[in-house]
Amino acid sequence: MTAMFAGVLPASRIYDPARLDAYVASREFDRPTLVVDVDRVELQYNALKAGLGRADIHYAVKANPATDVIHRLVQIGSHFDAASRAEIEICMGQGARPETISFGNTIKRVSDIAWAYEAGITLFAADSEEELEKIAEHAPNSDVYIRLIVEVSQADWPLTRKFGCDGDTALRLLDYAKSLGLNPVGFSFHVGSQTRQASMWAPSLDALAKIWHAAKDAGHDLSLLNIGGGFPAFYDEPIQAPTDYAAAVMQMVTEKFGHVDRIMAEPGRGMVAEAGVIVSEVMLVSRKSDRDMHRWVYLSIGRFSGLAETEGEAIRYRFETERDGDPMGPCIMAGPSCDSADVLYEKRPMPMPMTLKSGDRVLIRNTGAYTSTYSSVCFNGFPPLDVVCI
Amino acid sequence: MTAMFAGVLPASRIYDPARLDAYVASREFDRPTLVVDVDRVELQYNALKAGLGRADIHYAVKANPATDVIHRLVQIGSHFDAASRAEIEICMGQGARPETISFGNTIKRVSDIAWAYEAGITLFAADSEEELEKIAEHAPNSDVYIRLIVEVSQADWPLTRKFGCDGDTALRLLDYAKSLGLNPVGFSFHVGSQTRQASMWAPSLDALAKIWHAAKDAGHDLSLLNIGGGFPAFYDEPIQAPTDYAAAVMQMVTEKFGHVDRIMAEPGRGMVAEAGVIVSEVMLVSRKSDRDMHRWVYLSIGRFSGLAETEGEAIRYRFETERDGDPMGPCIMAGPSCDSADVLYEKRPMPMPMTLKSGDRVLIRNTGAYTSTYSSVCFNGFPPLDVVCI
Numbered sequence: 001m002t003a004m005f006a007g008v009l010p011a012s013r014i015y016d017p018a019r020l021d022a023y024v025a026s027r028e029f030d031r032p033t034l035v036v037d038v039d040r041v042e043l044q045y046n047a048l049k050a051g052l053g054r055a056d057i058h059y060a061v062k063a064n065p066a067t068d069v070i071h072r073l074v075q076i077g078s079h080f081d082a083a084s085r086a087e088i089e090i091c092m093g094q095g096a097r098p099e100t101i102s103f104g105n106t107i108k109r110v111s112d113i114a115w116a117y118e119a120g121i122t123l124f125a126a127d128s129e130e131e132l133e134k135i136a137e138h139a140p141n142s143d144v145y146i147r148l149i150v151e152v153s154q155a156d157w158p159l160t161r162k163f164g165c166d167g168d169t170a171l172r173l174l175d176y177a178k179s180l181g182l183n184p185v186g187f188s189f190h191v192g193s194q195t196r197q198a199s200m201w202a203p204s205l206d207a208l209a210k211i212w213h214a215a216k217d218a219g220h221d222l223s224l225l226n227i228g229g230g231f232p233a234f235y236d237e238p239i240q241a242p243t244d245y246a247a248a249v250m251q252m253v254t255e256k257f258g259h260v261d262r263i264m265a266e267p268g269r270g271m272v273a274e275a276g277v278i279v280s281e282v283m284l285v286s287r288k289s290d291r292d293m294h295r296w297v298y299l300s301i302g303r304f305s306g307l308a309e310t311e312g313e314a315i316r317y318r319f320e321t322e323r324d325g326d327p328m329g330p331c332i333m334a335g336p337s338c339d340s341a342d343v344l345y346e347k348r349p350m351p352m353p354m355t356l357k358s359g360d361r362v363l364i365r366n367t368g369a370y371t372s373t374y375s376s377v378c379f380n381g382f383p384p385l386d387v388v389c390i
Numbered sequence: 391m392t393a394m395f396a397g398v399l400p401a402s403r404i405y406d407p408a409r410l411d412a413y414v415a416s417r418e419f420d421r422p423t424l425v426v427d428v429d430r431v432e433l434q435y436n437a438l439k440a441g442l443g444r445a446d447i448h449y450a451v452k453a454n455p456a457t458d459v460i461h462r463l464v465q466i467g468s469h470f471d472a473a474s475r476a477e478i479e480i481c482m483g484q485g486a487r488p489e490t491i492s493f494g495n496t497i498k499r500v501s502d503i504a505w506a507y508e509a510g511i512t513l514f515a516a517d518s519e520e521e522l523e524k525i526a527e528h529a530p531n532s533d534v535y536i537r538l539i540v541e542v543s544q545a546d547w548p549l550t551r552k553f554g555c556d557g558d559t560a561l562r563l564l565d566y567a568k569s570l571g572l573n574p575v576g577f578s579f580h581v582g583s584q585t586r587q588a589s590m591w592a593p594s595l596d597a598l599a600k601i602w603h604a605a606k607d608a609g610h611d612l613s614l615l616n617i618g619g620g621f622p623a624f625y626d627e628p629i630q631a632p633t634d635y636a637a638a639v640m641q642m643v644t645e646k647f648g649h650v651d652r653i654m655a656e657p658g659r660g661m662v663a664e665a666g667v668i669v670s671e672v673m674l675v676s677r678k679s680d681r682d683m684h685r686w687v688y689l690s691i692g693r694f695s696g697l698a699e700t701e702g703e704a705i706r707y708r709f710e711t712e713r714d715g716d717p718m719g720p721c722i723m724a725g726p727s728c729d730s731a732d733v734l735y736e737k738r739p740m741p742m743p744m745t746l747k748s749g750d751r752v753l754i755r756n757t758g759a760y761t762s763t764y765s766s767v768c769f770n771g772f773p774p775l776d777v778v779c780i
Contacts, residue, residue: 062770062771065768084771104728105728106674107688109690110748127678128675130675131674161678163728165678168679169677169679169680283499284518284521285518285520287518289558290558336495340553359500373766373770376698377767377774378455379764380474380477380763381474384767
């Protein structure tokens with residue numbers, strides 16, 4: 001595999017798995033801080049790229065838009081998927097060329113479309129007539145792809161029906177796009193966030209390939225397939241290794257879709273989550289009553305300051321403390337705000353050291369994705385999650 | 391009632407109910423914006439104060455910490471309940487004296503406790519041994535009140551067990567506080583957010599009064615009762631008018647607790663929600679499939695840019711558009727981000743005009759509380775909710 005990376009990996013840049021922990025251990029942090037190892041992002045990009053082969057990686061900027069992350073990804077040849085004008089500006093500010101950026105949100109501001117068009121963006125997503133009309137008016141003659149809804153998903157978090165349209169609608173939208181003077185180039189979809197094994201893509205790909213072939217049979221000249229995200233990160237359940245995973249997905253895509261001129265993939269979580277660790281601390285350990293089974297552990301970070309994805313206890317992060325050798329006991333974990341919804345784990349309490357107390361440092365592993373930007377501006381007067389890239 | 395306000399209401403400051411709408415109608419807003427009528431906050435303060443009588447109002451700053459709101463409340467004699475150092479700084483920056491500010495979060499940073507003590511704050515909340523130890527070490531000799539858990543609630547959103555302790559624990563904590571050199575002055579509680587009618591307080595007050603009397607019987611010299619928040623705002627269900635509501639609560643408190651030297655109340659939502667309106671716009675109206683019952687309406691604001699309290703469809707805001715005279719039909723309402731969880735109303739679709747389209751302005755009423763500070767820093771590259779006070 002080394003040969004594949006020869007063109008993009010300078011020989012001097014070797015990933016050191018101990019660097020992140022050494023950095024964190026040697027420093028004090030005045031508030032909850034996400035530390036991201038940018039070399040780890042590069043390692044992951046290369047691992048995914050090795051499996052994805054000829055598919056273009058469009059990094060989903062929303063997962064972590066830190067400029068150092070974007071800068072490194074530009075350097076090593078990544079393309080980008082942007083959700084808004086601000087995300088496009090971040091990418092171009094780090095040197096990304098506009099033709100490498102897709103404007104993938106199906107719900108765009110009209111003024112953002114016009115701005116993006118002026119900036120040289122030529123590829124837009126849509127899943128409705130009105131969005132196509134907005135694009136046709138403010139970015140005439142652009143390339144568009146139609147986002148399909150994924151009705152069957154084996155993801156940990158299947159997406160809602162918020163995005164995409166069904167096959168009949170999609171075929172009609174291809175025609176409609178053409179009638180508006182746009183260039184409809186193909187389809188996109190998203191199998192669902194955190195799809196842990198490549199084999200879980202199969203039912204979705206089967207259903208989507210049927211629509212693809214129906215569109216071709218109807219005479220549509222499709223050149224682009226955007227397979228979206230879903231690439232997993234390691235939290236508490238096993239996941240397939242990135243290169244194997246990506247290669248298996250690509251093999252299924254080839255089998256089911258046949259030859260496709262251009263394939264895009266949009267890893268976000270799968271690119272950056274494992275490169276980051278949040279440094280937080282224990283604010284308080286308490287018991288509500290003598291009859292309570294579990295202690296409550298309150299951290300300096302909660303659902304409104306970066307850990308939004310614990311909603312419904314969906315994501316189960318790994319915590320580390322310096323007392324992990326001590327006897328462990330189940331704890332209800334909560335954030336520091338006065339909001340009673342700011343509870344991280346209650347239905348499934350988290351084992352934590354019995355000796356834990358206020359002031360102890362707590363590391364939250366693999367938190368490089370979907371943490372910093374979710375953070376509220378100042379809920380309860382707490383500052384947003386700080387971000388340091390190394 | 392006018393006579394009661396004579397001391398605090400300058401004759402020239404008369405609330406004009408048309409001012410907010412006139413301001414909004416006459417202006418363009420480049421991004422989702424919360425407009426707050428500070429005169430309306432003053433009107434509400436006076437209405438609540440008229441019912442609360444001798445109880446001190448400690449405005450819950452977290453509901454809306456806009457400096458203009460705090461400034462007006464300082465001017466008219468409000469006290470404050472702060473959740474963090476930053477909130478204390480906002481209040482003192484607007485002229486609030488430290489003895490009018492309680493540090494009501496039961497989960498405080500040690501460095502914030504020390505800072506607050508130096509700044510002159512003398513009243514702190516606690517519900518656990520460890521928190522008392524933190525206060526005793528960093529704010530020695532301070533007044534503390536113990537937060538009780540409310541096990542029975544008729545609130546729209548009963549609080550979780552995150553805050554407070556049971557009666558046995560509370561009595562032990564009074565002793566423990568004394569042994570640490572603190573001055574335990576009483577109890578606090580919270581009946582639950584959005585308790586729509588005063589009568590709904592009764593079961594909670596009965597249970598809490600038993601603990602109060604048990605503590606007095608045990609020889610504790612209690613001088614402070616903090617009845618917390620729960621004062622409602624008008625969303626989609628009827629609520630009792632503020633003066634009647636507050637007076638009824640106070641009457642029950644007197645009946646059940648007997649004479650109490652000092653009573654505090656902490657309205658937040660009930661003080662500011664109705665003073666604010668969010669100006670947003672329609673980004674897109676679409677249908678996923680010909681077979682779909684409902685349209686999807688995507689707004690420029692969603693769960694991650696200010697409408698966090700729509701989680702689980704808990705709060706049901708009132709929307710207004712210029713097309714409200716047109717035929718209406720049920721819509722699924724969603725935010726603009728690429729996050730599939732960013733859906734506002736799906737289980738109970740919202741009636742909206744059938745003619746609604748991209749670019750239409752949408753007003754979201756009574757959104758002055760718990761919106762601006764929940765807003766994420768830059769999720770998907772969207773800026774936080776803007777705030778304008780008039």
